[in-house]
Structure formats: C-alpha cells, structure tokens
Amino acid sequence: MRPAPIRTTCAYCGVGCGVLASARDGRVRVKGDPVHPANFGKLCGKGQALGETVSAKDRLSYPLIKGERASWERALDHIAGRFLHIRETHGPDAIAFYLSGQLLTEDYYAANKLMKGFIGSGNVDTNSRLCMSSAVAGHRRAFGEDVVPGVYEDFEETDLLVLAGANAAWCHPVLFQRFEAAREKRGSRLIVIDPRKTATAQAADLHLPLKPGSDVALFNGLFRFLCEEGAADESFIARSTADFEKLLPLLGARETELAHVAARCGLEENLVRQFFTSVLENERWVTGFSQGINQSSRGTDKVNAIINCHLLTGRIGRPGMGPFSITGQPNAMGGREVGGLANQLAAHLSFEPEAVEKVGRFWNAPSMAERGGLKAVDLFEAVHEGKVKALWIMATNPAVSLPDAERVRAALEKCELVIVSDCMASSDTLSYADVALPAEGWGEKDGTVTNSERRISRQRRLQAAPGEARPDWWALTQVARRMGFGAAFPYESPADIFREHAALSGFENKGERLFDISAYADISDAGYDAMTPFLWPVRKGDKGKAAAGGRLFADGKFAHEDGRARFLFLEDAPPVHGANDDFPLLLNTGRLRDQWHSMTRTGAVPRLMSHVKEPMLYCHPEDMAAFGLSPKGLAEAATRWGRGLFRVAADGGLRRGEIFIPIHWTRHMSAAGTVGALVNPVTDPHSGQPEFKHTPMRVTPVRPVRAGFYLSRNAFEPEGFDYWARVPVAEGELFYLAALEDAAPFARLEEEARAWRGDVLAVEDKARGTFRRVLLEEGVPVAAFFSGPAGSVPDPSWLSGQLGKRAEGAVRQALIAAALMDPAQGGPKVCSCFGVSEKAILAAIAAKNLSSVQAVGAATQAGTNCGSCRPEIAALLERAFMKEAAE
Structure with missing residues (x-):
C-alpha cells in the first residue's frame, strides 16, 4: 500500500500554497493541497516542479573548512571558538548573521536569540530587507505594528483591485488566479500601476504606465481627489486615526492638481482621472503592492501614501477592502515575527528599553543587544571596512542579490571568517566560505512558515537529507552550546523552538501587540506534527474561535498606544540618481515567471528554463534602434557600479528610456549576467531597502567575432x-x-x-x-x-x-x-505546466481559428492549470489577429 501523501508548504513565494507530497521510488511527486486555504489545490509551474528539485545531485553533503572536508564536531568547534575570540577581542558588533526568507521560523528564532540575546549584537539581518522592509516600516508608522490587515478572501470579495508595482500574474500566480476566478463572477475591475506593461498589466481593465519613482505623487493626488469628492469618512477619521491635520497642506497644494499629477507621473490625464474615479465609485477596494513599491529610496513613503488613502476613506479591515502587502518569499513574514530584521527584537518588539528588558528576562539572556544592528547594505559595507569580522550567511546568495555586488564580493573576500550554510554545493557566495555547512533543503526541512495573509503552515520532512546535511536551527543550537549558552538552547526538535516562540509572543502581552500565537505555547509534539494552517493572532484561550481567521482593524482599533492609525505627510521627491548624458537610460529589475532568486532550485529544472534561457536585456524597440541594438544580439550594460553582458530582446511594453533585466542569473549560470553588479546601493532612509528599480545606465551593442x-x-x-x-x-x-x-x-x-x-x-x-x-x-x-x-x-x-x-x-x-x-514544437515555452511552446499555440490558433484564451486552452492545454501564462496567450492571440488583419 502506498503511504498517504504528506501535507507541506511550497518553498517559493509568499502566497504559501499547500502541497501534497509523496516520496517513493527515489522520486518526489507533488500536487496542490485541495484543503489548504491559501490555494485550494492550485499550484503554479514552479510549485508543480518542486519534486524535480529534490535531489542529492550537486548537494553540499558534508562540512568544509577552507575547502577541505571536516567533521561537524570540528566545524562547530571552529565556529564557536572563532566567535568567542572575535567577541572578546573586537566586541559583539564584529559578528553578524545574514539570513533568508527561505529559512523556517524555527531557524530564524534560534539565530535571532543567539545573536541578540547571547552574543549581544543587533547584527541579524535578512534578504527580506531587499523585498519587504519598506512594507514593514510603512505598517509600523501607520498601524503601530508590522501587520497586513487583510486576508486572501478580500481579493475575491473586492470590486476593485489596484495592483501597484506587483506583477502578480507571474510572481504570485495562484493568488492572482483566485482574483481572476472571482472577477469573472462578480465583474470586479483590475487596475495595474506599473512602468512596464507586464503580464498582469495585459490582463488589466486599466494600466497606468507611470514614470518610475512617481508613486507618492500619484497617491497624494488620489488623496486630494477623494477629499474634494467628499469620500473622506469623517467619523472613522475622528474615531480611529490621528494626525489628519498634518495633511491639510497637501490638500491645498497645487502639486496635487490632476493635470500636475499626470505630468509628474508621465501619464495621460485621462488615465489618472479614470483611476481616481474608479476608486471613488468602488467602496470595496483593495490595493495590493509589492516590489515596485518597496524597492525604492522612497519605498516606505510609497507604502504610507497608499495607506493614507485607505485610512481617509475608512476602507480597511472590512471584506474586500484594504492595503495588502504581497510578500515575496515563503517565510519573509515568519522571519519578521521573530526579529529577523536588524531593527526588530523579537515577537514584534523593538529596541525600546522596556522591550529589551522584557525579552532579556524571558530568555534569561546575559548580553541583550540594546540597539538595532546593521541593515543589509550597511552590514556588507561594514564587512568591507573590516568592522564586521565574522559573518554567518544562511540560505541566501548575497554575492548575487545585493546591489553593488562587486563591492559585496570584495567584502566577502576580505572578511576574516565567512560561514555559509547552504544545501547546494556551488553558489557565488559559497565560493567565499571559510566554513561551509551542509543544510537541509525543501523536502527535508521540518518547521513552520508564515504567508502574506499571516497564515502559519507546516513545512514537513518528506525524506532524509543526503549525506551529513542538518537543520539550520540545529547548527545554531550546537554553536550556542559550544559558546557556553547551552542552558538557553536545549532544543531537540523544531517543536521545542516553536513552543518557546509562541510563549514569547504572549509574554506580558495584554493586547498591545497583535502578533500573539500564545494559544500554541503548550502544543504537544503530536499536536505540532498534526498542526493545520491558521491565521494569527491566536491568543491563549481563544484558539477555537481564532483558528477560522479574520481581518484586523475591523473594530477601528490599531496597534499604536492610543489605538489610532497615523496619517503621514509625504512630500513627493524623485529617486536619488537620475539619468544623465553618460547614463541616459534607467534600469529596472525584477523576476521572471518560472525562476526563483538565484536559480539554485529552478535553474536545475529543464522545463522551467525553457521559458527564458539566457540573461536578457529587454528594451523598447525605438530605443533599440536609437542605441544600435538588434534582437537576439548582445549588449553590454554599464552603470557607475558595474557592467554586464546580456542577450537583447524587444519589449514594446516598456516606457521609452527604460530597460528591464531579470535578477536571476549568477556566475554559476552565466559569464556576466548578474544584474546586482549594476544596481546602485542607495537605500530608503526608513527601511534600508535598496533602490532596485531605478539605476541610471547605458547600453552598447556588442558584435561577437x-x-x-x-x-x-x-x-x-x-x-x-x-x-x-x-x-x-x-x-x-x-x-x-x-x-x-x-x-x-x-x-x-x-x-x-x-x-x-x-x-x-x-x-x-x-x-x-x-x-x-x-x-x-x-x-x-x-x-x-x-x-x-x-x-x-x-x-x-x-x-x-x-x-x-x-x-x-x-x-x-x-x-x-x-x-x-515539427515546426510547432520549437521556440520558447509559454506554458511550462504542460510544455506548450509559442509556435504550438500560434499553429493551433491558425489551424483552428481560435479567438479566446479558453479556446487555446481547450486545444493545447496551455493556460489551463496555474494560469500564469494566460496573459502571454492573450498577447499571441492579439498578434495573430493583427497579422491576419494586415494580410
């Protein structure tokens, strides 16, 4: 008899899809979990391919010291000894951890506790700094705590979904398809705000291709328009908010007049008017935002500009309405719950003296950090300057993903002690490791993750890890014990850590912190093993009621001490670096549909690589002509910070003067396709998040011999x-x-x-x-x-x-x-779920005179599963129609 499939959670984006997985005959098979409330059985192409990424091939399977095989005992002793020496000689701030949204919450908790409570430094940061920290800062400024008010059902119950800087059709496809299915039933409208005409924008009722960096001006303009049209909810403002009077200058400013907003944003005035009017006329309105908002030197202000509009109208905390941060990574929110960011402590506490004392007392910690640590970009600069002498990197690839990547590589080269925990045997960062530790990968990990709607799910082990790979929480615990902190690190299982994490969330918490899962503080091992997905908060004593989940702020009470949300006065300002004569173009970066981060998983799956095979530079056709570029040719891209070499492709969905390059290629996968080397290192002053969406650059055609x-x-x-x-x-x-x-x-x-x-x-x-x-x-x-x-x-x-x-x-x-x-078999794959190529779709359209995405799906299966390729199918239908009309 075949064993029952194991319920676990996908390892990719923040949607947090449930997965049914089984390991047998040396293979892992996956399908969507039909009862998981995030996805109800749906999986995107990446999720469906998870089983193809679970392999012992190319795995880091035993510890290495200076490239030579070592035992775990020796490696752990070496790390602990060096940490103790560096701490004694240079102080606790000479040690740092750099973590990842790929870690489980239990891993994160152990790392944060060790560094902030026992080593004594705030130097724990994470690659979530690169994607979600502006949302965190915006939430804390407005709400008093880092919380997402809504739930996924709001995407299905809204009448108007505004997606700002979020290519959800590609980056969060299952959530987007939940909206699309509901849209067909209730006639909801979709407005997309994005400089590029992305796959999501192709599906929109209205697309605003705004000038990069002008989002604050746009939402300030919306705020003024809603005030002028009488849409302000005066009762809600008086009862539930503060500082509205600070925005009165904004209401009288010429800069928010409709024509001026359109000019500042580089938009037609009619598009702006349609957007503003749609918000006015649809009370059920959700604004979903992601990296296009967050990854900016003004990212936090952009987040608060969006929230201001929802607070103004009282459209928050109720079905089908509210601002919604769509998380990038599978456990970015879980990391924030335990203090994974350098400016957080733990359990949504910050570094106020009373919070430091409280956490220190709970942990019985001898050396509590009293201030926040270095944020990612500053952290690696401190490594470069020799201030940080020991760096432990877990489950991430900063030599690729950070801005000004060549300087990051130089920092790693100079660092006295670089420890890298990874499951793969080769990565750009691993090549700098003094100590390499074999970590467990997806399918071997056991713990919890939290998705974008605050839902905690279990990620369960499907099979044993290869070789000597061990959990990250275990390695951290072993180092802590060797440093003399064993009494505070008694963990023998992830359940032990989760219970402590849950207990801390409720410790002396009388409702002032919304993050509270203390109902699970006494969960048994068996209960942890059987845990079903739940939304927080779930306070002690109300587990049964809270397990059903719900929106926050429905009662109009927020997490600031006075219970009121805050309006923020936000002045429009351009990005720090603008185009100039030397660098006349603007670089925008982002994800591809079938790839994830630096491709250590997805880059090993042939069908996921069949969509886009090379590091690409996308350019408007008129700019291609102006700069002498040719389709499928090569071009050198250069900025003040670095250079790269890319294959060129035309993209008429780009604004003139703007370039798009995907983030995924590394030196393991290409000669010079690492886009992080090009990106400027400017960060948001509030969140520390880098400006990945706006770097001046130039392009030069390259003619190979x-x-x-x-x-x-x-x-x-x-x-x-x-x-x-x-x-x-x-x-x-x-x-x-x-x-x-x-x-x-x-x-x-x-x-x-x-x-x-x-x-x-x-x-x-x-x-x-x-x-x-x-x-x-x-x-x-x-x-x-x-x-x-x-x-x-x-x-x-x-x-x-x-x-x-x-x-x-x-x-x-x-x-x-x-x-x-067969000519229909070639070309790029449009549908990775079923391996259907562009040529096959065009051939079917021509042969059967197909006229709809649904008809193409019936004929070829393309677009009938996760749906992320439907916008591309629609574009192919339009291309075929235009060709026929021309003929």
Whole structure:
C-alpha cells in the first residue's frame, strides 16, 4: 500500500500554497493541497516542479573548512571558538548573521536569540530587507505594528483591485488566479500601476504606465481627489486615526492638481482621472503592492501614501477592502515575527528599553543587544571596512542579490571568517566560505512558515537529507552550546523552538501587540506534527474561535498606544540618481515567471528554463534602434557600479528610456549576467531597502567575432568565452557561447570536436566559417558543438531535446542541421505546466481559428492549470489577429 501523501508548504513565494507530497521510488511527486486555504489545490509551474528539485545531485553533503572536508564536531568547534575570540577581542558588533526568507521560523528564532540575546549584537539581518522592509516600516508608522490587515478572501470579495508595482500574474500566480476566478463572477475591475506593461498589466481593465519613482505623487493626488469628492469618512477619521491635520497642506497644494499629477507621473490625464474615479465609485477596494513599491529610496513613503488613502476613506479591515502587502518569499513574514530584521527584537518588539528588558528576562539572556544592528547594505559595507569580522550567511546568495555586488564580493573576500550554510554545493557566495555547512533543503526541512495573509503552515520532512546535511536551527543550537549558552538552547526538535516562540509572543502581552500565537505555547509534539494552517493572532484561550481567521482593524482599533492609525505627510521627491548624458537610460529589475532568486532550485529544472534561457536585456524597440541594438544580439550594460553582458530582446511594453533585466542569473549560470553588479546601493532612509528599480545606465551593442553552442551529457566548463549561459536540458546541459574579440576558445573546442571518434556527424564550411559536429554513441546523441559567425548558428532548442534519445531515419539526418521535425514544437515555452511552446499555440490558433484564451486552452492545454501564462496567450492571440488583419 502506498503511504498517504504528506501535507507541506511550497518553498517559493509568499502566497504559501499547500502541497501534497509523496516520496517513493527515489522520486518526489507533488500536487496542490485541495484543503489548504491559501490555494485550494492550485499550484503554479514552479510549485508543480518542486519534486524535480529534490535531489542529492550537486548537494553540499558534508562540512568544509577552507575547502577541505571536516567533521561537524570540528566545524562547530571552529565556529564557536572563532566567535568567542572575535567577541572578546573586537566586541559583539564584529559578528553578524545574514539570513533568508527561505529559512523556517524555527531557524530564524534560534539565530535571532543567539545573536541578540547571547552574543549581544543587533547584527541579524535578512534578504527580506531587499523585498519587504519598506512594507514593514510603512505598517509600523501607520498601524503601530508590522501587520497586513487583510486576508486572501478580500481579493475575491473586492470590486476593485489596484495592483501597484506587483506583477502578480507571474510572481504570485495562484493568488492572482483566485482574483481572476472571482472577477469573472462578480465583474470586479483590475487596475495595474506599473512602468512596464507586464503580464498582469495585459490582463488589466486599466494600466497606468507611470514614470518610475512617481508613486507618492500619484497617491497624494488620489488623496486630494477623494477629499474634494467628499469620500473622506469623517467619523472613522475622528474615531480611529490621528494626525489628519498634518495633511491639510497637501490638500491645498497645487502639486496635487490632476493635470500636475499626470505630468509628474508621465501619464495621460485621462488615465489618472479614470483611476481616481474608479476608486471613488468602488467602496470595496483593495490595493495590493509589492516590489515596485518597496524597492525604492522612497519605498516606505510609497507604502504610507497608499495607506493614507485607505485610512481617509475608512476602507480597511472590512471584506474586500484594504492595503495588502504581497510578500515575496515563503517565510519573509515568519522571519519578521521573530526579529529577523536588524531593527526588530523579537515577537514584534523593538529596541525600546522596556522591550529589551522584557525579552532579556524571558530568555534569561546575559548580553541583550540594546540597539538595532546593521541593515543589509550597511552590514556588507561594514564587512568591507573590516568592522564586521565574522559573518554567518544562511540560505541566501548575497554575492548575487545585493546591489553593488562587486563591492559585496570584495567584502566577502576580505572578511576574516565567512560561514555559509547552504544545501547546494556551488553558489557565488559559497565560493567565499571559510566554513561551509551542509543544510537541509525543501523536502527535508521540518518547521513552520508564515504567508502574506499571516497564515502559519507546516513545512514537513518528506525524506532524509543526503549525506551529513542538518537543520539550520540545529547548527545554531550546537554553536550556542559550544559558546557556553547551552542552558538557553536545549532544543531537540523544531517543536521545542516553536513552543518557546509562541510563549514569547504572549509574554506580558495584554493586547498591545497583535502578533500573539500564545494559544500554541503548550502544543504537544503530536499536536505540532498534526498542526493545520491558521491565521494569527491566536491568543491563549481563544484558539477555537481564532483558528477560522479574520481581518484586523475591523473594530477601528490599531496597534499604536492610543489605538489610532497615523496619517503621514509625504512630500513627493524623485529617486536619488537620475539619468544623465553618460547614463541616459534607467534600469529596472525584477523576476521572471518560472525562476526563483538565484536559480539554485529552478535553474536545475529543464522545463522551467525553457521559458527564458539566457540573461536578457529587454528594451523598447525605438530605443533599440536609437542605441544600435538588434534582437537576439548582445549588449553590454554599464552603470557607475558595474557592467554586464546580456542577450537583447524587444519589449514594446516598456516606457521609452527604460530597460528591464531579470535578477536571476549568477556566475554559476552565466559569464556576466548578474544584474546586482549594476544596481546602485542607495537605500530608503526608513527601511534600508535598496533602490532596485531605478539605476541610471547605458547600453552598447556588442558584435561577437564568433558564436555557437555546446551541448553535452557530460560536464563542461566554458573557459575563456566572453559570453556564455548555462541551460539544463533533459539529458545534459546546453551552453550558449560567444567570443567578442579573440576566437581562440572556439578554435580550441573545434580541435577537440575534430578529435571525436566513432559515430560523428560533421559539416564544416570554411568559406562561410561554420563548424558543426554531433557525436553519437550507439545511435544516441551525446554531444554537439556548432560555431560560426554571429547570426549563422541555428537555434539549438530542438537538438537539445534529442540528447540522450535514439536517433534514426529522418531524425538522425536532421541532427546536423538542428532542424525541427515539427515546426510547432520549437521556440520558447509559454506554458511550462504542460510544455506548450509559442509556435504550438500560434499553429493551433491558425489551424483552428481560435479567438479566446479558453479556446487555446481547450486545444493545447496551455493556460489551463496555474494560469500564469494566460496573459502571454492573450498577447499571441492579439498578434495573430493583427497579422491576419494586415494580410
């Protein structure tokens, strides 16, 4: 009999989807959990591929010290000894932890307690600083605590969803599809505010392609408009808010007149009027916001500008209305609950003296940190300056993800002691580790996570970790014991930590802190194992009632001491760095649909890599012409902080003068596709969140002297090539290659390929400069190398799909041409769930005269699962219609 599937939680975005997973026959199979209240059985393409990421291949499976294998005992003793020495010699602030929203809450709790209570420094920060900290700061300023008022049902019960800086169709697809399903039933409207015409914007009733950095002006204008139209809820303002009078100057300012707002935001006045009128006419109104708001030098002010409008109208805390921060990572909120940010303490407490005393007493801590620590960008600058001498990095890749990444790499190179806990054997950051610790990955972890709507779910172990990999909380506990803090770190299981975490949330909490899960402080091991998802707060004594969940602030009471929310006066100001003659373009960064962070998981799954295969630079067609760029050509992107090399693609959905580059490529996956090296290190003064959406840059076309690809079932290192990109395929790896000036690397590979023996297909045209070789073993292609002048090398997509398959007859003949047997099978994959390509969709549209996304789904299955590709299908339908009309 097959064992029952295990209920766990997805490892990707903050939607927090429930997963049913089973491990058998050496494979992990996953499907959506139909009873989990976040997703009700739906999973996006990344979530469906989770089982394909659970592998012992390329795993860090034992500790390393200076690259040499070591026992856990030796590694832990080494870390504890160095920490004690550095603390004694240089003080506690010379030690720091840099954590991740990929960690479980129990991992986070142990790290925060060790550093802030026992080592004695506030230097615990997290990569959530890069995505959610402006939302945190905005919530605390307005509400008195870092809380999201709404729940996911609000997306289904609203009449108007405004998505500001949130490409939810790609980045939070299951939540977006919940809205879309309800939209069809109730006729809800969707307004998208985003400089780019994203997949989400394509699905909108109204798209405002505003000028980057002008969000405060837009929402200040909305605030004034709502006041002038009598939409202010005066009773709510008098009863539940404070500081409204501080905004009176805003109401009389010319800067908020409709025409001026439109000009400041770079929008047509009619678009602004439609947006303002829609908000006025729809009481049930949700504003969902994400990185386009947060990742800014004014991110906190943008968050508060949005909240101001909801407070003005009293549209908060009720069904279908309110501001909603859509979290980026699976446990960004869980980390914030335990103090994972440097300016937090624990249990939503800050560094006020009474809070420091309270937490110190609960922990019986001898060395409580009395002030906040260094935020991410400042932390790595302190490492660079030698002030921080020991850094423990867990489950994140700052050498890729932080701005001004080359300076971050230099800091890691200089640091006396770099400890990296990771589950993978290679990453850009791991290459700087003095001590590398093998961590558990998804499917091996056991603990809890909190999603965007404050719902805590269990992530459960499916199988044993490979080799000597151990939980992060365990490694932290072992180091704490070796430093002499064993009595405070008695944990033998994640349940032990969760109980303490829950108890701290209710400790001397008489309702002044909304975060309270003290109902779970006495949960048994069996109860922890069986825990079902729940929304907080769940206070001691009201577990049964609170387990059903609910919105916050329905009673008009907020978390400030006086129970009132705060209005904030927010002056419009441009981003710190603007375009200039040397750097005339603006760089915007963000995610792709099928990728996650630095691709340590998703980059190993061939079907997820089939959507976008290379580090791309997206540019408006008119800018391409102006700067001499060509589609599929290469371009060098340069800013004051670094350079990169990217494949060029046209995107008419961009504003003129703006460039979009995805964040995911690393030095493990490309030669020079790490966008963090380009991004300026300016941060928001309140949140410390970097300005990832607005960096001045220039682009220069690059003409390779030679280009090609290498395809193999065996390991290959692209040494000497100026441009390369690694792409996993079903039976091996594909490398796109280019040389800018010196073609010697190609000459070397050509000589090696000429030496292949056995069954070799070969074509070499010296006059044209083209070279092609395909190596077969017993009729099965095992390697291929094609090279030639730029533009002469065929698309390797079809050929890469033949790797490892027996080739006979016409298929064998086609190998040397890399020719498609069926033209509908090639091109980029639009639907990763079912592997449906762009060409297949266009062929079906033409053959069957399809006219709707639903009809395409019925014919091809594309778009019938997670739905994240539906906007692209709609764009293909429009393209086909325009082509037919032109003909």
